[in-house]
Amino acid sequence: xxxxxxxxxxxxxxxxxxxxxxxxxxxxxxxxxxxxxxxxxxxxxxxxxxxxxxxxxxxxxxxxxxxxxxxxxxxxxxxxxxxxxxxxxxxxxxxxxxxxxxxxxxxxxxxxxxxxxxxxxxxxxxxxxxxxxxxxxxxxxxxxxxxxxxxxxxxxxxxxxxxxxxxxxxxxxxxxxxxxxxxxxxxxxxxxxxxxxxxxxxxxxxxxxxxxxxxxxxxxxxxxxxxxxxxxxxxxxxxxxxxxxxxxxxxxxxxxxxxxxxxxxxxxxxxxxxxxxxxxxxxxxxxxxxxxxxxxxxxxxxxxxxxxxxxxxxxxxxxxxxxxxxxxxxxxxxxxxxxxxxxxxxxxx
Amino acid sequence: xxxxxxxxxxxxxxxxxxxxxxxxxxxxxxxxxxxxxxxxxxxxxxxxxxxxxxxxxxxxxxxxxxxxxxxxxxxxxxxxxxxxxxxxxxxxxxxxxxxxxxxxxxxxxxxxxxxxxxxxxxxxxxxxxxxxxxxxxxxxxxxxxxxxxxxxxxxxxxxxxxxxxxxxxxxxxxxxxxxxxxxxxxxxxxxxxxxxxxxxxxxxxxxxxxxxxxxxxxxxxxxxxxxxxxxxxxxxxxxxxxxxxxxxxxxxxxxxxxxxxxxxxxxxxxxxxxxxxxxxxxxxxxxxxxxxxxxxxxxxxxxxxxxxxxxxxxxxxxxxxxxxxxxx
Ligand SMILES: Nc1ncnc2c1ncn2[C@@H]1O[C@H](COP(=O)(O)OP(=O)(O)OP(=O)(O)O)[C@@H](O)[C@H]1O
Ligand SMILES: [Mg+2]
Numbered sequence: 025x026x027x028x029x030x031x032x033x034x035x036x037x038x039x040x041x042x043x044x045x046x047x048x049x050x051x052x053x054x055x056x057x058x059x060x061x062x063x064x065x066x067x068x069x070x071x072x073x074x075x076x077x078x079x080x081x082x083x084x085x086x087x088x089x090x091x092x093x094x095x096x097x098x099x100x101x102x103x104x105x106x107x108x109x110x111x112x113x114x115x116x117x118x119x120x121x122x123x124x125x126x127x128x129x130x131x132x133x134x135x136x137x138x139x140x141x142x143x144x145x146x147x148x149x150x151x152x153x154x155x156x157x158x159x160x161x162x163x164x165x166x167x168x169x170x171x172x173x174x175x176x177x178x179x180x181x182x183x184x185x186x187x188x189x190x191x192x193x194x195x196x197x198x199x200x201x202x203x204x205x206x207x208x209x210x211x212x213x214x215x216x217x218x219x220x221x222x223x224x225x226x227x228x229x230x231x232x233x234x235x236x237x238x239x240x241x242x243x244x245x246x247x248x249x250x251x252x253x254x255x256x257x258x259x260x261x262x263x264x265x266x267x268x269x270x271x272x273x274x275x276x277x278x279x280x281x282x283x284x285x286x287x288x289x290x291x292x293x294x295x296x297x298x299x300x301x302x303x304x305x306x307x308x309x310x311x312x313x314x315x316x317x318x319x320x321x322x323x324x325x326x327x328x329x330x331x332x333x334x335x336x337x338x339x340x341x342x343x344x345x346x347x348x349x350x351x352x353x354x355x356x357x358x359x360x361x362x363x364x365x366x367x368x369x370x371x372x373x
Numbered sequence: 374x375x376x377x378x379x380x381x382x383x384x385x386x387x388x389x390x391x392x393x394x395x396x397x398x399x400x401x402x403x404x405x406x407x408x409x410x411x412x413x414x415x416x417x418x419x420x421x422x423x424x425x426x427x428x429x430x431x432x433x434x435x436x437x438x439x440x441x442x443x444x445x446x447x448x449x450x451x452x453x454x455x456x457x458x459x460x461x462x463x464x465x466x467x468x469x470x471x472x473x474x475x476x477x478x479x480x481x482x483x484x485x486x487x488x489x490x491x492x493x494x495x496x497x498x499x500x501x502x503x504x505x506x507x508x509x510x511x512x513x514x515x516x517x518x519x520x521x522x523x524x525x526x527x528x529x530x531x532x533x534x535x536x537x538x539x540x541x542x543x544x545x546x547x548x549x550x551x552x553x554x555x556x557x558x559x560x561x562x563x564x565x566x567x568x569x570x571x572x573x574x575x576x577x578x579x580x581x582x583x584x585x586x587x588x589x590x591x592x593x594x595x596x597x598x599x600x601x602x603x604x605x606x607x608x609x610x611x612x613x614x615x616x617x618x619x620x621x622x623x624x625x626x627x628x629x630x631x632x633x634x635x636x637x638x639x640x641x642x643x644x645x646x647x648x649x650x651x652x653x654x655x656x657x658x659x660x661x662x663x664x665x666x667x668x669x670x671x672x673x674x675x676x677x678x679x680x681x682x683x684x685x686x687x688x689x690x691x692x693x694x695x696x697x698x699x700x701x
Contacts, residue, residue, distance in 0.1 A: 030493065030494060031490065036491045037494075039491075040483060040487070040491055043483055044480055044482050044483070047482040047518075048482065210478065211477060213444055214479075215495075217444055217467070217472040218467060218472075218496070218534075219464055219495050219496060
């Protein structure tokens with residue numbers, strides 16, 4: 025039997041990583057299954073629904089005419105006694121409680137919580153219907169036009185964030201955790217006992233991520249497109265660039281986090297310490313503009329914020345390569361600093 | 374038996390090798406727990422020799438071997454391997470040596486041949502896959518995942534990884550610990566075959582039988598120090614007696630004392646183990662045993678067990694340190 029040509033160590037090391045991943049059902053799920061499930065769950069929870077019906081509670085004594093007028097105006101009316109009405113108001117089951125006049129000639133009373141936007145809306149709706157039924161005339165002619173811009177829905181905001189989050193976790197777990205596992209198993213030491221070059225191993229880690237990233241991106245994008253009609257407004261090249269820069273940056277952070285950890289509990293604790301605050305602050309699920317103004321510069325400097333914002337700039341605002349430069353700069357800074365420190369502190373044994 | 378050439382340049386040489394582990398690994402405490410693991414070790418291993426490092430748990434075998442392998446920085450001392458040193462010739466040395474660490478867990482979901490091909494890719498001149506598989510008798514398992522291999526098969530794979538490029542020197546750290554007797558014999562066979570091809574071996578073990586069978590010379594380590602060095606036969610001869618009489622009294626039969634036992638004819642060493650078994654090193658057991666029986670009869674003490682065997686390196690260790698070699 026003739027031996028095939030000796031393969032390059034980088035090829036063999038990359039194959040090792042890819043094989044280990046493909047043969048590990050858990051790893052496959054977290055890389056590919058989980059982000060899809062998450063986007064389905066959040067997409068459904070925040071899908072654009074038809075207008076919510078207005079629900080009001082009516083105390084005994086509200087006239088049949090008033091109830092009919094409300095019902096024909098699309099308002100759901102629930103007859104309630106006083107105690108039940110209070111409870112329903114508190115729990116938000118009804119937005120407004122209608123209290124009939126105690127004596128003829130006295131006014132109707134609307135009970136509602138003005139701090140709730142939907143309660144104010146319900147009060148205005150109920151009032152308009154009752155006033156009209158009582159004979160009020162509209163003086164101004166108006167017409168409604170219903171609008172739903174693609175790109176303005178929650179799912180359009182969410183998908184770029186999910187993409188960024190997924191690439192971050194992929195790099196952190198796929199490199200940080202794997203390095204520490206190899207250290208615990210003494211595999212790192214064993215590889216070093218052979219004439220393996222250290223840079224070949226690091227190279228292979230990067231390369232194996234590089235081979236998986238296109239599939240991760242494509243899966244989420246195709247899925248979001250087919251199921252939710254999410255579009256990429258800007259250039260795909262810019263999207264790929266942000267993805268690669270972000271992944272590389274987080275790969276470097278992963279090397280730093282894993283540089284000294286002697287067991288997998290330590291490294292997973294450290295990685296959560298790095299990632300969890302960013303899940304909250306960087307605006308993966310909700311816009312980070314809700315945080316106070318003073319925190320804004322700090323939040324924008326986080327690598328996940330840069331990746332999320334870069335993704336959104338491309339997918340929603342249609343940015344091209346030039347538009348992503350500020351985000352790329354932030355990612356590059358994190359990547360370079362982490363890589364240099366990570367290599368300096370790295371323990372092979 | 375292959376030839377050992379003591380005059381030629383040695384395969385391995387170390388002088389004054391020392392290792393102190395600084396405290397604070399993992400914990401934040403300061404210095405308090407620094408460990409002196411190896412204390413000034415001098416070794417010379419000839420080409421073609423099989424050299425054994427023997428010692429109980431924690432005696433510094435792994436620390437020593439990893440310093441020799443260039444995987445752990447010594448605190449002091451010098452190492453010359455195949456005439457080169459680690460500071461200047463690391464990449465050349467790595468090409469020419471093979472290593473099986475104590476307990477490496479190879480990638481579990483790779484197959485045997487994938488693992489071997491991975492290691493083959495690191496060397497300039499790897500041996501053919503087929504030959505490697507044949508050497509370690511894993512041809513049938515070539516497509517099996519590492520995680521599906523038995524302990525013995527895994528250990529053979531680890532040794533195959535060390536033999537990938539036909540090294541000039543092979544380091545084996547406890548190659549047979551925890552294996553069944555059959556797997557152990559298979560690994561002894563591998564080592565013998567490698568030596569027959571002219572290789573030099575440094576192995577560590579706490580199995581005396583293994584050292585006696587495989588090693589031309591052994592060094593006994595205890596608490597980081599070399600306490601004896603020589604061929605197995607020399608070390609046993611150093612006991613002053615080639616036989617060991619072991620005896621155990623029935624429960625409730627009173628006690629024996631060391632002085633009495635030592636006064637038996639031809640007995641040179643007496644040792645009581647934790648389990649209440651006396652071991653007497655005797656030059657002529659055929660004289661010592663009748664005297665022992667007479668003594669016990671006189672005292673009305675009954676034996677639970679009495680046996681005679683040839684002295685082993687284990688006895689050498691016990692006589693040197695007063696402790697058993699294995700605490701497992
Ligand atoms: N990384 C480390 N940090 C601190 N102390 C260590 C370290 N590694 C080993 N030691 C200590 O150094 C001493 C020698 O350990 P070593 O592993 O060399 O022994 P060994 O002879 O190989 O033991 P075994 O037969 O159990 O494998 C022990 O006391 C051990 O606790
Ligand atoms: Mg050891």
